[in-house]
Amino acid sequence: MTPPILTAKDLRKKFGDFEAVKGISFSVLRGEIFSLLGPNGAGKTTTINMLSCLLPPTSGTAEIAGHAIPGDTLAVRRAIGVVPQEIALYDSLSARQNLEFWGRLYDMRGQELTQRIDEVLDQVGLADRAKDKVKTFSGGMKRRINIAAGLLHKPQLLFMDEPTVGIDPQSRRRILDMVRELRDGGMTVLYTTHYMEEAEELSDRVGIIDQGRLIALGTQAELTRVVGEQETLRLHLAEEAGVALAGVNGTAGAPATMSADGSVALFSGLPGVLRASAVDHQIVVNVADAGAALPAVVGRANTAGLHVRSVDIEQPNLEAVFLHLTGRGLRD
Amino acid sequence: MMNKILTIMWKDVRVLFGDWATVALIIAGPLVLALGLGLVTGGFGADDGLAISRIPVLVVDQDGGPIATALRDVLTSDDLSDLLAPEALADADAARARVADGEAAAAIIIPPGFSDSFLPDAMTGDMPAAVAAQVVADPGAPIGAAVVRGIVEEFTARVATSVAGVRLGLTQLATSGAVPPSELAAVGQQLGEGAFGDTTNAAAASLIRIDRQSVTTTGGDDFNALAYFAPSMALLFLMYAVTLGARTLLAERREGTLPRMLAAPVSAGQVLGGKVGGIFLGGFMQLSALILLTTLLFQLNWGNPLIVLLLVVAAALAATGWGLLIAAAAANAGQVTSLGMAVTLLFGILGGSFVPLENAWPALDALSRITPNRWALDGFTALASGETAAVLMPVAALLVMAVVLFAVAALIFRRRQGALLTA
Ligand SMILES: Nc1ncnc2c1ncn2[C@@H]1O[C@H](COP(=O)(O)OP(=O)(O)OP(=O)(O)O)[C@@H](O)[C@H]1O
Ligand SMILES: [Mg+2]
Numbered sequence: 001m002t003p004p005i006l007t008a009k010d011l012r013k014k015f016g017d018f019e020a021v022k023g024i025s026f027s028v029l030r031g032e033i034f035s036l037l038g039p040n041g042a043g044k045t046t047t048i049n050m051l052s053c054l055l056p057p058t059s060g061t062a063e064i065a066g067h068a069i070p071g072d073t074l075a076v077r078r079a080i081g082v083v084p085q086e087i088a089l090y091d092s093l094s095a096r097q098n099l100e101f102w103g104r105l106y107d108m109r110g111q112e113l114t115q116r117i118d119e120v121l122d123q124v125g126l127a128d129r130a131k132d133k134v135k136t137f138s139g140g141m142k143r144r145i146n147i148a149a150g151l152l153h154k155p156q157l158l159f160m161d162e163p164t165v166g167i168d169p170q171s172r173r174r175i176l177d178m179v180r181e182l183r184d185g186g187m188t189v190l191y192t193t194h195y196m197e198e199a200e201e202l203s204d205r206v207g208i209i210d211q212g213r214l215i216a217l218g219t220q221a222e223l224t225r226v227v228g229e230q231e232t233l234r235l236h237l238a239e240e241a242g243v244a245l246a247g248v249n250g251t252a253g254a255p256a257t258m259s260a261d262g263s264v265a266l267f268s269g270l271p272g273v274l275r276a277s278a279v280d281h282q283i284v285v286n287v288a289d290a291g292a293a294l295p296a297v298v299g300r301a302n303t304a305g306l307h308v309r310s311v312d313i314e315q316p317n318l319e320a321v322f323l324h325l326t327g328r329g330l331r332d
Numbered sequence: 333m334m335n336k337i338l339t340i341m342w343k344d345v346r347v348l349f350g351d352w353a354t355v356a357l358i359i360a361g362p363l364v365l366a367l368g369l370g371l372v373t374g375g376f377g378a379d380d381g382l383a384i385s386r387i388p389v390l391v392v393d394q395d396g397g398p399i400a401t402a403l404r405d406v407l408t409s410d411d412l413s414d415l416l417a418p419e420a421l422a423d424a425d426a427a428r429a430r431v432a433d434g435e436a437a438a439a440i441i442i443p444p445g446f447s448d449s450f451l452p453d454a455m456t457g458d459m460p461a462a463v464a465a466q467v468v469a470d471p472g473a474p475i476g477a478a479v480v481r482g483i484v485e486e487f488t489a490r491v492a493t494s495v496a497g498v499r500l501g502l503t504q505l506a507t508s509g510a511v512p513p514s515e516l517a518a519v520g521q522q523l524g525e526g527a528f529g530d531t532t533n534a535a536a537a538s539l540i541r542i543d544r545q546s547v548t549t550t551g552g553d554d555f556n557a558l559a560y561f562a563p564s565m566a567l568l569f570l571m572y573a574v575t576l577g578a579r580t581l582l583a584e585r586r587e588g589t590l591p592r593m594l595a596a597p598v599s600a601g602q603v604l605g606g607k608v609g610g611i612f613l614g615g616f617m618q619l620s621a622l623i624l625l626t627t628l629l630f631q632l633n634w635g636n637p638l639i640v641l642l643l644v645v646a647a648a649l650a651a652t653g654w655g656l657l658i659a660a661a662a663a664n665a666g667q668v669t670s671l672g673m674a675v676t677l678l679f680g681i682l683g684g685s686f687v688p689l690e691n692a693w694p695a696l697d698a699l700s701r702i703t704p705n706r707w708a709l710d711g712f713t714a715l716a717s718g719e720t721a722a723v724l725m726p727v728a729a730l731l732v733m734a735v736v737l738f739a740v741a742a743l744i745f746r747r748r749q750g751a752l753l754t755a
Contacts (some may be wrong), residue, residue: 053592053594053595076595077595082592087588088588088591090343090347092351093343094345101343102592102596103600104336104339105336106596212701320462
């Protein structure tokens with residue numbers, strides 16, 4: 001088995017009385033893409049900040065490329081590259097000037113730096129905009145330069161903290177392809193996201209993080225096994241699920257309500273239905289056998305007057321795993 | 333080690349000067365204001381109610397030659413009578429003593445050999461070593477001293493230009509062969525005497541008429557007020573420039589670039605060193621640019637360049653100290669801006685950037701000494717009056733101010749370092 005490049009042991013971080021990270025342990029293997037998947041406020045950034053030596057852990061330790069945290073933080077910072085969640089660039093400098101600056105901080109100079117800047121600009125597809133000020137860039141272009149700045153010194157391990165937040169689908173596509181190319185080129189990537197699809201598409205292994213705890217860890221196949229043979233019915237609604245439910249009538253045993261954590265009671269008691277929860281314009285229903293449960297679920301929705309536009313049948317996925325483990329959707 | 337600090341400093345300078353609006357504000361702003369204020373207050377003795385009493389000036393003529401006489405005539409001319417109250421004195425030391433006592437704004441000492449130094453050697457056409465008229469200025473009357481100095485400079489420059497014309501004529505005559513080399517000396521003598529030999533001579537009279545005009549229009553009015561307002565506006569905007577620099581200390585934390593630097597193999601000390609150095613370098617470059625520009629555009633004489641440099645460094649360091657203290661005291665970038673603006677204006681007023689206050693209220697005079705503006709302005713005034721030794725005190729005061737402010741800011745930063753350096 002490949003050796004780990006990163007090992008975190010019981011990392012904790014307290015901000016005052018609030019414990020944002022409550023003892024997280026995991027390893028990242030050399031050459032893999034490891035995703036930390038979790039909703040907003042789960043503690044992903046706090047974990048990354050501890051691993052990139054920006055925040056001292058309240059307790060716990062980590063080892064990166066053979067160097068200890070806390071302790072050998074300078075060597076750790078040399079080994080890693082960081083792509084922060086918030087775009088951290090100088091707006092009034094050009095893309096190239098920005099990259100020159102960040103490259104110099106990683107001890108690169110002269111010809112080597114110039115060549116490397118050309119390479120990463122090519123890699124992120126912005127070679128033709130090198131001379132333009134970053135403030136003239138779209139959100140997606142800024143994100144790509146933000147990534148380029150973390151790649152310059154060819155780190156062994158790259159931290160990417162939600163690098164696709166708030167950008168257009170093309171830029172997102174491009175970034176996801178790039179992450180895979182980086183892995184194929186030999187880089188190890190620790191990737192955080194709250195998009196289940198991204199974690200599924202990219203990751204060799206996934207850690208699911210929620211409220212400061214790592215609640216599941218493994219390959220996608222391993223994780224979905226947790227859910228058992230469950231399948232998912234995804235009901236697409238015309239309106240936001242909460243709004244739609246408020247406008248329909250349930251029954252005594254199955255009221256058309258939605259609780260604070262997003263779980264929906266409308267389908268309770270139907271054979272084969274395990275749980276249901278609302279996510280955006282959808283109601284996600286976990287069932288033992290999709291084919292068997294479909295007629296009853298659709299029937300109950302019709303009776304209640306819920307306007308269902310379409311229904312997807314899905315094999316077990318990470319969303320279902322998260323739902324199974326927490327009783328909530330990822331994006332609530 | 334040093335490399336990373338320099339990298340961060342240079343980046344900050346690029347950010348500061350990379351924004352045209354900022355450049356316009358901190359470079360063009362003071363230029364325009366200095367010119368404007370120079371024009372407004374430059375009407376000295378005129379009918380515009382802003383009447384400043386005539387500037388008392390002592391004239392010691394140890395030369396007695398034709399050009400010294402011409403200078404004295406200019407100073408006592410009708411054109412300058414609203415502006416100057418000249419008094420002839422025989423003894424240079426007595427004149428210096430009276431200036432030191434504040435009885436006169438300046439003394440002009442015309443040393444022996446002054447007139448001859450303008451006349452080219454009749455044989456070779458070469459110029460003798462310059463013998464400059466000395467202006468002893470009262471630091472307590474910066475405007476008056478600057479005006480006197482300006483008049484003397486303008487006069488000297490005029491004469492020198494005419495001399496250059498004579499020389500050129502001689503050279504042409506010789507190279508064209510129109511005059512045989514043996515007669516060159518005699519012709520040179522003639523030309524020289526034609527121009528300067530006698531104040532009643534028509535050529536000399538016209539030269540001096542031109543002088544009077546230039547002195548009273550450009551020389552006497554805005555030009556010398558500019559000599560005061562150029563440094564004072566430059567210093568006012570120096571405080572603003574360091575405010576902009578200090579602001580980035582907190583803005584970079586908020587925008588995540590400061591944490592990103594700290595995630596690179598760079599120590600917290602290097603990051604802070606680079607940021608502080610960047611604030612300093614930005615201020616230093618702004619002040620230097622203004623000095624260069626006013627020298628080129630308005631022929632303003634700032635004095636001995638090396639000592640000007642020393643004073644600029646000291647002023648930029650002291651201003652940086654204030655910038656750091658403001659950043660240390662402010663909770664966020666917005667507060668740095670508003671606090672910085674307030675301090676910039678307050679220091680400008682106290683430090684005499686708009687009007688010299690020191691004679692008005694003694695209490696304000698004492699208070700003005702906490703501002704870098706006041707010390708640096710004293711320094712620049714002394715330098716422009718050629719009193720190099722008098723610059724030492726302002727330079728020393730500015731350096732002490734810088735050290736104290738750096739120490740205080742460091743203490744405050746240390747206390748809130750956790751908050752400052754991490755996101
Ligand atoms: N400096 C801080 N002081 C106090 N609380 C903090 C601080 N940083 C983070 N937190 C809190 O810690 C929790 C975890 O935050 P963190 O930023 O690590 O979450 P995240 O998983 O990265 O979320 P997101 O997807 O929104 O980026 C949140 O509740 C947040 O409010
Ligand atoms: Mg985050």
